[in-house]
Amino acid sequence: MDNQLQSISRIFTERLYRIPDYQRGYAWTEKQLKDFWNDIIQLENDKNHYVGVLTLEKVPFENFDKWDDDKWIIKSKSFEPYYIVDGQQRLTTTIILIQAITEIISRKETLNYSTSDEIRKRYIFDSKDGGISRSYIFGYERDNPSYEFLKTKIFLENSGPSYLKEETIYTHNLLFAKDFFKEKLKELNKSEVEVVFRKITQNFLYNIYSITSDIDVFVAFETMNNRGKPLSNLELLKNRLIYISTKFEVDESEKVQLRKRVNDSWKAVYHYLGRNKERPLKDDFFLMNHYMIYFGNEIPSDANQSWMRLRRIQTFFRDRYEENLLEHKFSLKNLNYEGDKKLTINDVNNYIESLQKSVEIWFNVYNPTFTKDYSDEEKLLLDKLYRIGMQHFAPLLLICYLKKPHKSTRIKLLIAIERLSFIFMLSEFRILPSFFEFNKYTIQVAKGDLTVVDLEKKINEYIEEKINQKDFIIELRKKFGGEGFYDWAGIRYFLFEYELSIKDKSKTKRTKIDWLEYSNEKDDFITVEHIYPQTPKEDCWKNSFNIYTIKQRRILNNSLGNLLPLSRPKNSSLQNKCFQEKIDNSLNKVGFRYGSYSENEVSKLSEWNPKDILERGVRLLEFAEQRWQIPLGDYASKVQILNLEFLNP
Template sequence: MESTLFSLSKIFNERLFRIPDYQRGYAWTEKQLKDFWNDLEQLEDGKNHYTGVITLEPVEDVISSNWHDDTWIISSKSYYPYYIVDGQQRLTTSLILIQSIIEASSKKCQELNYTPISDIRKKFIFDSKDNGISRSYIFGYEKDNPSYEYLKTEIFLEHSETKSQKQETIYTQNLKNAKSFFLSQLDALSIKKIELLYRKLTQNLFFNIYTITSDIDTFVSFETMNNRGKPLSHLELLKNRLIYLSTKLSNEDYEKNSLRKKINECWKSIYHNLGRNKSKPLKDDIFLFNHYIIYFGSELFPKEEYVAKTLRIPSLNSPQRDEYANFLLEKKFTTKNLNDSKIDLISINNYVENLQNSVDIWYQLHNPQDSDYSSEVKNYLDKINRIGINAVSPLIMIFFKNEHSNRKRLQFLIEIERLIFIVSLHNIRFYYLDVDDLNFLKLSIEFHNRKFTSEELIRKIEDNANKFLNTREARDLMIKLFRDKGFYQWAGIRYFLYEYDLTLSENSKTKRVKLDWEIFDNFDYKSIEHIYPQSSRQLCWREKFKNFTSPQRKSLRNSLGNLLPISKEKNSSLKDKCFENKISNNLNAVGYRYGCYSENEITNYTEWTSKEILERGLKLIEFMEKRWKIRFSNENEKIKFLGLEFLRKK
């Protein structure tokens, strides 16, 4: 293995770089981009900065001879082709910045540091035969990678015959974000400062260049080296491992090549789906974990130790988050298992196919409005995403894979949503829910293995929800919980108030939704209004509630009937204003009269006292009973649930 220190300008000297298919795409986010930019800005003119290691693998002639767009530059100009084994994030970032510098400076001049911009483009971006239409890109991805098409057309602004086939993924979004970041930084710089920045980037950043010799296994090197920089996700490591295993199989080359192609297609599909919703990209390791639960659970779930650990994994924030990755990378997909015939071409192929088939469903479950499901199914998937889909996502994914009846899917979702809501009333962390035989991870695996039918699963979920409601002990616990603590801290309060407002909108003449869930669920500001305010110093409030003790006033403030969803950032502006001023006044248009349907409904009241808090609380409980099939024994039990039994005495 050879090692030399090079500047970026020297690195891009008669070399052709390609990122191989086992590599992940561009993963740097704003944090890494800012660090890179700050390193350049803070570097003194004339000083050098050590940037890190770049590891290269020479590309064999038998492979590069198939790079039809590049054979001319390899044979005629003696460019040597290399795979980038390690360091692609730094090199990609440097190339994006160079392209951004070209675009920013082209508006002001045609040279940088006495070098024509056309020469800079030829050195770092692409070269062409006789200035013709053919292009050989100096830096890029292997052809089948969607990031290559994106890099050429959206970053380098080049024309491509296959642009219509362009796919966007999490990685292409990162490429776009990096270019936007650099262009915004360059926009404020003079041409002199841009020239200085370009000189620092190409002349003063130094890299160690390692060239891997043929006796070193590239795939193993990739896993070992990529513990630097932004760590690889388990999904990214798994792709490399599967491709590595495909090269070690004893099957015919055409079968091994077919498997390798299928792995690449699968990962393209995964990253396309995970990044399709740019405002809410899905986490790759969470998808991989949920698929793993279903696919391999039957091998593991009988072990009690595994059950105990797994029940604490879904958040992927605990020390046990690597348990499933250890299984995939250290126990399942290993060369030892390959040599022992515990895995083979068929088993790897089946796993990859199942993974690819699952990711499309995974995307649609989390983005139901971008699916081909019925409007009723979309509606309930939206509800489950709002109340919390994480704990039940593997069960929903396998149910939708196995069950295609729209009626059964809807019935299943209705019961799941109802159960989650009922569980929230008991303040139980849903991740750890295990009611009798209702362990959701276990259910997912058993349903995957067809141990019971769709109808039996739906009935099982419904029965367990009813147990929460009909057991005296569970009901007493629920009532005591809210009587003691009120509803303001209840984890389900936003969802409940949103569902009530949604029902009001459906019953209105316009049916227009006034309360935006994304804004309402934003915890950056208070979105739940206390009509009788928490800080009630004004005389109008002190007079109305002067006959109550301090604990009783606290109970009234946090009781269900006193809580109101706010459709805009106006909670702080209303504060402790008197009730008539909260509804509306001549000075502003932020009162309840101009808000959501729940706010509008409050304007029907002429005053706000303990009587109105109790009256509205009972009305909301009536909605709760009807919406989630919850039954209270009598009105006294409802008033206890609201924490307002002292009003009966008064």
């Protein structure tokens, strides 16, 4: 440990920094960036700020001897190359901020008596005699997809023709950080920017810790945390597998090849997890579900599948998967076992191959519009599963798609799963063991004990068994008889499906509701409207509804027929208006007449009273009955489910 705290300006003196392959990429998001920026702004001008420890490892000669772009600066200028073991998130953030500063000042301007070119030469890159060669002072190792991204999108440097423009969650974070800082810097005048530059280069201080050769750098990495952003299990696993690759008693070429395959697999994984920038996929959720299908064969086929047994399966695969992966499956002690338990280089290779193959399917299942391999019907069904929430069936979908069943089989399976998901959401009746049971099906499909065709049959048999139980409708009456449908977890999905059914019958077929906007209600803006308002102060409502008790009016308010999906979030102040004002507000065109298909349907009525709530509620239940093939009984039974018997004494 260097006892003297060092600033960035000292740290970036005759040194090159590289982020090694076992490190994760840039993981900071808006929360960490805001904290970093606030630390800068709130730091008093005559004070220093302790950032933390920067842990470094000297790059061995056999490694940097392969760095053709950097040999000249190491040899001629005596720059020392270092790997960053810990602190790369803070250091990367600092370099991105410095780059952003150089972009907002002109090349003729100086910042604290340095031009932008001089700043870049100090912190970004140096070149031989001002030529076209580049040695980047800070960056990733060349085979990391973030290497070229940092160079081209952050440093604004040209790239070679072989650049594949690979993007991952990490590259998205790099660009977000740069845009974040540029927006913040635009709010400052030149003198304030100079203060920011001085603070981050002179007043942000680090302890420098150099790892010596007697310390295993991989083990050290696993024990270190980054500020506010702990390593994910997927990131820890990559480091562990690279570590293990160095310990096998095989030819050196085999070790090198395995390490390369680990890096290539993780490139693919993070590429697909972050490919859709609008909704990136969670890395540990993918890892957990892949673990279930890959190691599912460890559960005996003839195991007692009681409820408690299924619960233990759930715990083993979902709650303790990271412990099993890191402490049991891929641990150093497994290299020393004999027989079947011994971990081999082929075990690691087979696992990472499966991981790489699975992540593409995982992405396509969550983002069906990105692939040409699925039919329009299949894409539509997968989109529905995404909206309803496929997390409980995600491992089942993954293993089924890995089995490559025929398209018609996949479609039948998706129809069955969507139907089952809705019934689960509708009834919430004895469903907890069911999720455990479907984990059992996942394992059976993974082992080959159950085909995808038979799985689809089992799901439909399970559905029929549930909905034909005598107390199924009784449970629905209990569920919705109290607070109604407004707080039901499935209300948005249900109303959205009804909206689509009206759209399909319309002449225009134009989509009027955006699911992402509709499903994320925030603060004072609503996406599901109470037509008869929750606080009916106007006489227009009192005349029709005040003949009922307070309890009955609350039931009417939250009844299914009184709920309406809005085409866009609308201010809650509109809720209390009279029905005619809700239909047509010509001043700003936010009325039902200008909204969704469901709003248009309601706008055809001249008034809104309890009878309309009842009739629309029954109509919606009839839609559910037909759409999901659920027997909900006759008219009287539907009125009971709606808890509106008092309207038909």
